[in-house]
Amino acid sequence: MGFRRIASRLTGNDYVFTIATKIFSVLIGLIASSYSNRFLGPELKGELGRISSLLSVVAVTANFGLYQPYPYYKRQGEPQALDKFLRIFLLQFFIYTALGVFGAFTLHSFELTAVCLLAPVQVLANQLSFMIMVEDVKFKNVIFFTARITNTLVTILAFYTMDRTILIALALIVIGDVITVVMALARLRRLPNPLRADLRFAAKIVPFGIVSMITTLMLTLNYRVDTLMMGYLYAVPDAEIGFYTLGVSLSEYGWLIPDAFREVLFSRTAKDDAIAEVTMSMKVNLYLTLVMIAGILLLGRPVIALLAGREFLPAYAVTVLLVVGIVPMSYFKIIGTLLLAQGKKMVYLGMLAGSVLVNIACNTVTIPLWGKMGAALSSVVSYAVAGGLFLVYYLRAYHIPARDVFVFSPGERAHMRRLCAAVWGKLRGARRA
Numbered sequence: 001m002g003f004r005r006i007a008s009r010l011t012g013n014d015y016v017f018t019i020a021t022k023i024f025s026v027l028i029g030l031i032a033s034s035y036s037n038r039f040l041g042p043e044l045k046g047e048l049g050r051i052s053s054l055l056s057v058v059a060v061t062a063n064f065g066l067y068q069p070y071p072y073y074k075r076q077g078e079p080q081a082l083d084k085f086l087r088i089f090l091l092q093f094f095i096y097t098a099l100g101v102f103g104a105f106t107l108h109s110f111e112l113t114a115v116c117l118l119a120p121v122q123v124l125a126n127q128l129s130f131m132i133m134v135e136d137v138k139f140k141n142v143i144f145f146t147a148r149i150t151n152t153l154v155t156i157l158a159f160y161t162m163d164r165t166i167l168i169a170l171a172l173i174v175i176g177d178v179i180t181v182v183m184a185l186a187r188l189r190r191l192p193n194p195l196r197a198d199l200r201f202a203a204k205i206v207p208f209g210i211v212s213m214i215t216t217l218m219l220t221l222n223y224r225v226d227t228l229m230m231g232y233l234y235a236v237p238d239a240e241i242g243f244y245t246l247g248v249s250l251s252e253y254g255w256l257i258p259d260a261f262r263e264v265l266f267s268r269t270a271k272d273d274a275i276a277e278v279t280m281s282m283k284v285n286l287y288l289t290l291v292m293i294a295g296i297l298l299l300g301r302p303v304i305a306l307l308a309g310r311e312f313l314p315a316y317a318v319t320v321l322l323v324v325g326i327v328p329m330s331y332f333k334i335i336g337t338l339l340l341a342q343g344k345k346m347v348y349l350g351m352l353a354g355s356v357l358v359n360i361a362c363n364t365v366t367i368p369l370w371g372k373m374g375a376a377l378s379s380v381v382s383y384a385v386a387g388g389l390f391l392v393y394y395l396r397a398y399h400i401p402a403r404d405v406f407v408f409s410p411g412e413r414a415h416m417r418r419l420c421a422a423v424w425g426k427l428r429g430a431r432r433a
Helices: 002-011 014-063 071-076 081-106 110-135 137-161 166-190 199-233 238-269 276-305 317-340 345-370 373-395 403-408 410-432
Strands: none
Touching: 002 081, 002 345, 014 071, 014 081, 014 137, 014 199, 014 238, 071 081, 071 110, 071 317, 081 110, 081 199, 110 137, 110 166, 110 238, 137 166, 137 238, 137 317, 199 345, 199 373, 238 276, 238 317, 276 317, 276 403, 317 345, 317 373, 345 373, 345 403, 373 403
């Protein structure tokens, strides 16, 4: 009975549940990372990094951003908005699957063939994941956690029973997408006929979608352009790319806190602006993220040796450099939810595009000079540009004093102390019961 009461307290708040789910998933992810990195090795991990980066860019482009307008239309009370969007998504999936199979038989490149076959599933998974995040943020985290556990179990199975090949590595990518599609459709309890898709409505959202697609593409390039440039433009060895992708993966654990706030705020801002909640989220996120970063810096080297082997230790320097950009980029993640919900897509796109251009320009100089460390440096610079632009815009547009984003007021500190004391007292009472 006591356990159920504790669980009820933890799951009763969207922020607490989202953060707890992501932190707990880190433990599962570390196990999966251990087996995956040792299974792949630096060179195969680098090859997989190149393919997955190209796949992400193709999937984002093929999406046309048509899922991004959903919070806006939901907020405006569009009749049967969910069904309208789902029909369009399923129609896209069947068309892309047919095109992907055709491309797989006509292209004479293993990497392009893999992208053609995997892209349709990833497109649909991205669309449904976004819909679930808006409709039921808690279940979105259930899907995330289920996919992570399943991927971990399959990775362990592959490590002990299968040969090291790029095909197995690619299969591990698609598992999470398939689980996302199945669980999201089951939760939505809808499988509308794609042949009844409202093409007029599709044409109506295409202008918004195209801009959103370009926006998401800019965001993807901000994270992936370094790997693409290293692999396809400057021919950096796969092993070096493997070290870099592992460093990126470790630094991404620092995104857990900002991403948790981002996901909850997508649901909140789909209903109203929630300016006070956005501002408070940035303050809480700042200090929790700093704690997360300190943990990454402190434990990064021994974690790499434990989970990947000493051959991956060059990835630690990449991790140390990349975590510098986590704090500024978190402002982009949190503030971006509000701008998208308000339909301010051009403002969002303009500031993000500036960050991407900085990233590409820096990479053209730093990668030839310093390889993977140059790519990491360019990423940090672009993160700082993106976070700075979004934060300055937010402070000016909503007349928020800068202090309010960084410092808790005396009343907020007192409220938080009372809240923590109340929660702790209830948890102690639940344990005694």
